[in-house]
Amino acid sequence: MPSHEFQSHDHSHCVSDAMNAALLHCEKNSLKFTPVRQRVFEILLSEHKAMGAYDILEILAKEGMGSQPPVVYRALDFLGTHGFVHKIEKLNAFVACEHPGSDHDPAFMICRSCTKVVEMEGSPNSEISTAAKSMGFEVEAIVVEAEGLCPTCQDTE
Amino acid sequence: MPSHEFQSHDHSHCVSDAMNAALLHCEKNSLKFTPVRQRVFEILLSEHKAMGAYDILEILAKEGMGSQPPVVYRALDFLGTHGFVHKIEKLNAFVACEHPGSDHDPAFMICRSCTKVVEMEGSPNSEISTAAKSMGFEVEAIVVEAEGLCPTCQDTE
DNA sequence: GAGGGCTTGATATACTATAACAGTTCATAT
């Protein structure tokens, strides 16, 4: 399966896989996957792009699901806590997780041209953990965000 | 020299080394290291901690060096462009660079307890670059920020 | 059916960052 998310692909699978994983996980852990939370997750799943909280809020508001910031921030907090979405610190924005179910420190590639965001496979940060450990630093979470050009945008430059 | 910046150390060396390197670099490249820029850099050098733009601004204002946000953001932009300071995306805050002179993608350790921030040696992100390259992604800049507990704060927990 | 925990609604506010324009300074070119 070399088709990764920068290339065109059957995106409906991304959506249904992620949503099913989330539904299952909430079911198993008695988490309340409420309409607002579910809708925010759907919105983030619609594309492999990061969205700002206020962009999401605007969509929610149009649909009559809450029009104030705390609504969306609370939903994002829930989704983040349970690993369904990640925050992209560099962009102050949020993306749906592409590796649902697994507990992981995500690492991202952000295309500055098409603005797509893709999660790397396998959390390639053992090197960082090692470097930190060698200084006696105990790592609890790692932010890794690579910005640049995706394969498609390199061609069309 | 295993004394790294989480431990107590002769910090005046950090300050003077960084300031000298900056002065030299500006001299060599005909950059205008103006009073505001120099003072902002000094403020960031005073501790190995990240400071918010408005924290810096507050100090500047007390000293009569400009009291409006653009003043500090412009100074930070200059200092960042020329590699004297880095932004910590996770904190929306800024730190003085600990490896002046070298052009580098920084990588940080952030202690959540004492809030000190230390730059790792050697930009340990070849693993990430490799992973990205294998997907055809061309990396231009990398954010690496590890959050956790520094050696000192692990003991006192 | 009363209590308690969690979710949502709503208001207000805090925090972070930039746009735009005016005034100054300083180096350079005529």
Add this chain to the structure above:
DNA sequence: ATATGAACTGTTATAGTATATCAAGCCCTC
């Protein structure tokens, strides 16, 4: 020496991101 222009600073206004707080509703359970 003066004009020109680029870059820096001052200032006002505004945009964008995030949280604190309190009130009201829902759901589970005891």
